[in-house]
Amino acid sequence: MSAVKPINIAILAMGGEGGGVLADWLVYVGENGGYRAQTTSVPGVAQRTGATVYYLELFPRSALGDGGHLPVLGLMPMPGDIDLAVASELMEAGRAVQRGLVTPDRTYFVASTHRVYSMTEKTALGDGRVDSDAILRGCREAALRFTGFDMAKLAEKNRSVISAVLLGAIAGSHSLPFSREAYEGAIRAGGISIEASLAAFAAGYAAADGPLPDSDSPPIQGPARASDDIREAVREITAGEAQLLVLAGVERAADYQDWGYARKYLEQLRPFIELADRSGIGGQEFLCEVARQLALGMTYEDTIRVAELKIRATRFARVREEVGADPGQIVEIVEFMHPRVEEIADTMPAPIGRWLLHSKFAKSVLARLTSRGRMVRTTSLRGFLLLYGLASLKRFRRSTLRFSRETSFLDEWLRTVRRAADTDVTVAIELARLRNLVKGYGDTYERGLQKYNRIRSLVLNDIHRPGLSGRLGDLIAAAQRDEFGEALDQAIKDYAP
Numbered sequence: 001m002s003a004v005k006p007i008n009i010a011i012l013a014m015g016g017e018g019g020g021v022l023a024d025w026l027v028y029v030g031e032n033g034g035y036r037a038q039t040t041s042v043p044g045v046a047q048r049t050g051a052t053v054y055y056l057e058l059f060p061r062s063a064l065g066d067g068g069h070l071p072v073l074g075l076m077p078m079p080g081d082i083d084l085a086v087a088s089e090l091m092e093a094g095r096a097v098q099r100g101l102v103t104p105d106r107t108y109f110v111a112s113t114h115r116v117y118s119m120t121e122k123t124a125l126g127d128g129r130v131d132s133d134a135i136l137r138g139c140r141e142a143a144l145r146f147t148g149f150d151m152a153k154l155a156e157k158n159r160s161v162i163s164a165v166l167l168g169a170i171a172g173s174h175s176l177p178f179s180r181e182a183y184e185g186a187i188r189a190g191g192i193s194i195e196a197s198l199a200a201f202a203a204g205y206a207a208a209d210g211p212l213p214d215s216d217s218p219p220i221q222g223p224a225r226a227s228d229d230i231r232e233a234v235r236e237i238t239a240g241e242a243q244l245l246v247l248a249g250v251e252r253a254a255d256y257q258d259w260g261y262a263r264k265y266l267e268q269l270r271p272f273i274e275l276a277d278r279s280g281i282g283g284q285e286f287l288c289e290v291a292r293q294l295a296l297g298m299t300y301e302d303t304i305r306v307a308e309l310k311i312r313a314t315r316f317a318r319v320r321e322e323v324g325a326d327p328g329q330i331v332e333i334v335e336f337m338h339p340r341v342e343e344i345a346d347t348m349p350a351p352i353g354r355w356l357l358h359s360k361f362a363k364s365v366l367a368r369l370t371s372r373g374r375m376v377r378t379t380s381l382r383g384f385l386l387l388y389g390l391a392s393l394k395r396f397r398r399s400t401l402r403f404s405r406e407t408s409f410l411d412e413w414l415r416t417v418r419r420a421a422d423t424d425v426t427v428a429i430e431l432a433r434l435r436n437l438v439k440g441y442g443d444t445y446e447r448g449l450q451k452y453n454r455i456r457s458l459v460l461n462d463i464h465r466p467g468l469s470g471r472l473g474d475l476i477a478a479a480q481r482d483e484f485g486e487a488l489d490q491a492i493k494d495y496a497p
Contacts, residue, residue: 004063007035007176010077010101011054013088014116018163021190022086023054025167026176028186030058033178038073051092053077077101084175085143087111088162091118093148094135102142108175109143110208112151112162147173147208154207159324160193160200168204180205230259233266237273242287249295256299257397265298268414275418279425286425289432290417297410297435302402303339303347308391310335310378331379335387338373340442341366346402347393353401409438409449416456419463426469430476431456437479451479451488458495471495 009026013019023039030037035058042053057073064071079100085107087093093111096102102109113136121128140146151165158165164187170176171183187197230250238246246269254262269291276287299305309315316333325331341363345353356362377383397403413435421428434455438448455475462468478491 004060006057006059006071006073007083008074008077008081009056009058009084009086010082010096011056011086011088012051012092012096013054013086013163014051014092017088018161019052019054019088021161022163022166023056025163025183025186025190026056026058026170028189029176029178029182030056032185033182034061035059036061036064036071036073040075042076051088051095079103080106082107084108084110084170086166086170088151088166089114089116090132090135090148091115091130093139094130097138097142102139104142104144107143108173109139109146109148110166110169110173110175111139111146111148112166113148114150114152145173145175147175149207151204151207154203155200158196158200158203160196164197164200165204168201168206169208171201172205172208174209230262230266237266237270238287240284242273242276242284242291245288245291245295249291252295252299256305257394261298265294268410269294271418272414272421275421279421282425282429286421286429286432289429293432293435294410294414296439297406297413300402300406300439301441302397302400303343304391304393304397304400307387308394311384311387311391316379332377333379335376335378335383336373337376339370341370343441344370346405346441347390347400349396349399350401350404416460423463424469427459427463427472430469430472431459434472434476437476447483447485451485454485454488454492455479458492 007030011019011023013022020041023041027037027039037056037058039054039056041055055075055077059071059073080103082101082103083106085096085102087096087110090111090113093109093113096109096111101107113132115129115132117129121130136148139148147169149169151162151169154165155162167183167187171178171180184198184201187201188194190197231247234243234246234250246266249265249269250262253265272287272290276283279286316331319333320331323331342357344366345356347353348356356366376386378387393400413431417428417431420431434452437452437455438445440448455472458475459468459472465471475488475491475495478487479485481487
């Protein structure tokens with residue numbers, strides 16, 4: 001019996017990422033490099049709930065001998081039996097480790113470190129993202145050698161697909177016994193987008209073959225458009241991490257409405273800056289959370305804001321860049337708009353909006369007119385002018401029903417947080433975070449507001465209770481666990497007086 005074993009390769013890729021093309025390239029490299037190759041694929045349930053696994057085995061022809069006996073190759077990757085694992089995205093890399101396809105005594109591991117968030121991460125009411133750093137640590141610990149960097153960014157930069165960058169990373173990792181020219185020959189033999197694929201391949205090869213920085217993220221900087229006097233005012237009243245958050249809040253408020261609105265943000269924040277200075281340990285965390293939540297609360301998304309964002313020149317430019325449009329190509333953007341009666345009333349002057357919501361006849365007429373959504377082509381003159389007219393209502397936002405409601409809610413929230421800060425800053429921090437339950441619009445907004453009010457009324461009279469901050473954090477986590485508040489119901493039952 002021959003002791004020669006095949007080279008076993010597992011590729012985990014989502015739909016549309018070229019996993020099959022990558023497998024074909026590797027088959028070509030193997031067959032032209034003196035190996036017999038076999039490849040299979042096992043499709044996942046869906047593009048994001050289960051990636052397709054491509055499995056390759058390369059067996060050296062020199063080990064076949066003269067008897068003509070062909071090797072028996074496997075059809076599925078087996079835990080502990082993989083020489084090279086390839087993942088097109090960080091979560092898929094984590095799945096490869098979880099399945100046992102990566103082992104420290106054998107497996108070279110090549111993976112892109114960018115993230116494509118799953119539906120459960122996107123639909124979580126709070127921050128449902130999986131910790132990317134933890135996945136990276138697991139990948140490094142599980143592999144004999146790990147090669148990882150943001151390959152999606154390199155693919156986009158070279159106007160190619162990630163499979164070409166992955167092939168370059170495989171070649172640059174020197175995990176297979178083939179030359180760079182052999183891999184490039186496979187791309188040329190494919191005959192499709194050769195130049196772009198070769199450029200992406202070269203970028204992946206260089207990144208894998210050379211030293212990699214710990215992070216390619218740009219350094220965090222303060223807002224660039226804030227005027228010098230406002231920036232100086234922020235510097236005078238804040239320091240440390242909070243200064244950056246306050247500057248970002250000022251810039252966000254100005255972009256949302258105007259510089260007068262930004263100054264109002266600073267005015268509302270000033271008492272909490274003084275509270276933070278007196279709070280000692282925890283003061284900076286308290287101020288950071290209040291600054292962040294106040295900025296988010298003051299820049300809520302209404303129909304005016306949505307319309308304004310959809311017709312910005314920067315958005316049109318970004319869409320053109322994302323689809324890879326050439327300068328002479330025409331790109332059309334179609335938006336689906338389906339405003340509900342509540343959103344329309346929120347955009348009206350407060351007295352008219354309240355009348356509309358309390359008039360059954362007016363509501364029923366408007367509901368019939370808006371029962372179906374509309375497709376609005378923002379790249380056409382008519383569609384652009386429609387949203388431009390809606391966005392131009394920005395100057396009247398302070399008189400709208402939604403502004404009145406949001407202002408009242410924020411005033412009440414700030415009073416609650418300030419009252420708690422006078423007693424226990426850790427409780428005040430959690431009460432500041434509590435505001436984050438109220439976001440969006442329509443039913444989502446109402447459910448979040450209901451959860452907020454339930455938790456606030458439950459703990460408001462227990463400010464002096466020992467350990468309240470931990471219990472409050474548990475209530476907030478329960479409120480974010482599901483949409484309709486079933487977990488919160490149980491958490492409230494467990495909340496002993």
